[in-house]
Amino acid sequence: MKAANMSSLTEGKSSTADSSSSQHPHRIIVQQRSTSTLADFHFHELLGRGSFGKVYRVTRKQDARIYVMKQIAVAEMSREEQRDAVNEVQVMAAMDHNNLVRYFDSFIDAGLLNIVMEFCDGGDLQAYLQRLDGRLLPEAQIWHLFIQILQG
Secondary structure, three states: OOOOOOOOEEEOOOOOOOOOOOOOOOOOOEEEOOOOOHHHEEEEEEEEEOOOEEEEEEEEOOOOOEEEEEEEOHHHOOHHHHHHHHHHHHHHHHOOOOOOOOEEEEEEEOOEEEEEEEOOOOOOHHHHHHHOOOOOOOHHHHHHHHHHHHHO
């Protein structure tokens, strides 16, 4: 079940970045509804990184719960890329299934789109397959994983 105080991002105007800033060449075109800030979280280890951002394990100070925070540098993205990021948040917020990582919150702070999600302590499918260290999965396990993916 999703938290009742979730928020989502929608396209609109934001005062988070200024188009005249040389550090942030693109004006952020998302508006947030959340009151969360980076100061609300304690950051632990970096879990991964991609072309636009990083993923951290975090603890929300208010409730001491562990989450994952995906940070996307939206201030450095084109308008189209920003729209794609907003769409990702909207899709995640609309999804509710046991086989999908849960979305809890999203907000912009320090030129970053911060997406707060469920922490899966077992890791993802890629990490699971890497732990096999080249060993093959039994066919029954492959079917089990395949069905879980389809259900999600």
